[in-house]
C-alpha cells in the first residue's frame with residue numbers, strides 16, 4: 264500500500280482568462296474546483312495507474328468536505344484526520360503565464376496531531392509513505408522528519424518531496440527516491456546552473472552517497488535522468504503542448520514510487536514516472552490512465 268500524506272490539502276480553484284490586468288476587475292473565461300495538495304495528487308495518479316493507495320492528512324470544514332466528496336467520486340480511499348479549521352483554497356491563475364496563490368492553511372491542534380500520528384500504526388512492512396507539500400500552522404518545521412522513525416518502525420519506506428537543506432537532512436534516513444529538478448539540484452550544492460548532463464549526473468551521485476535509494480532529476484521539457492552509483496539514463500519527454508504544470512512533479516513521483524513498490528524495477532519505474540509527469544503536463548487536470556499509456560509508448564530511455 265502506498266500512503267500519501269497531505270498535511271495541507273487544498274481546493275485548487277483553477278481560473279482561466281486571456282489577459283490579466285492587475286488593479287482592475289477581470290472577468291474569467293472559465294473556472295474549475297479540483298481536490299488538490301501534493302500528496303492527494305500522488306494518490307490520484309496512483310489510482311489512475313490502478314495501484315493501491317490511501318490518502319492521509321488533515322482535512323476540515325466545508326472545503327475539506329468538498330475534497331472528501333471529490334475523492335469518493337474517484338473511488339480513492341482516504342483516512343484523513345478531521346480538524347476543526349477549514350482546509351485552504353489555492354488559486355491557480357492561467358492567463359499569459361501560470362500564477363499560483365497558495366494559502367498558508369488551517370491551524371492544527373495538539374489533539375489533531377496526535378490523532379494523525381495514530382494513523383501510522385496501520386503501516387506494514389513493504390508499505391511506502393509519500394509525504395508532500397507545505398506544513399499548515401501549528402506544525403513544527405521538523406514534522407516530516409519526526410515521522411520517519413514512526414514509519415521505519417513498521418518496516419515501511421518513505422519519500423519526502425522537499426528541497427534545499429530539508430532534503431539534505433532526510434538523506435541519512437534513506438528515502439526511497441528523491442526527485443529534484445536540475446535547478447534545485449544546483450542550488451542544493453551551491454553550484455552554478457549545470458551546463459552538461461555529466462555535471463548533473465555527478466551532482467546526483469552525491470545524493471546517493473548521502474543516502475538516497477534512488478535519484479531522479481527532472482529537467483522539464485529537456486527530459487529526466489535516473490542516476491545510480493555506476494550508471495545513468497536519460498529519458499526523453501515527448502513533444503506536446505504543455506497545458507498545465509501544476510502537479511507534474513507530483514505525478515512523476517507517483518509514477519516512480521508506485522511502479523517501484525510493485526515491480527522493484529527502477530528502469531521501468533523511471534519510464535512510468537516520465538509518462539505520468541508529461542501526461543499531466545499535457546492535460547488540463549492531472550493525467551488520466553489513457554493519457555499516461557499514450558505518452559509512455561513515446562518515451563525513449565538511453566543509457567549515457
Ligand SMILES: Nc1ncnc2c1ncn2[C@@H]1O[C@H](COP(=O)(O)OP(=O)(O)OP(=O)(O)O)[C@@H](O)[C@H]1O
Nearest residue numbers: 444481482483484487500510511512537540541544
Ligand atoms: N515541456 C514539457 N514537455 C513534456 N513534459 C514536461 C514538460 N515540462 C514538464 N514535463 C513533465 O513533468 C515532469 C516534471 O517537470 P519539472 O522538471 O518541471 O519538475 P518540477 O519542477 O518538480 O515540477 P513542478 O512544476 O510540479 O514542481 C518532467 O519530468 C516531465 O515528465
Ligand SMILES: O=P(O)(O)OC[C@@]1(O)O[C@H](CO)[C@@H](O)[C@@H]1O
Nearest residue numbers: 273299300301353365396397510
Ligand atoms: O503549498 P504547497 O503545499 O507547497 O503546494 C500546494 C499545491 O500547489 O501543490 C499542488 C501541485 O503540486 C497543488 O495541487 C497545490 O495547490
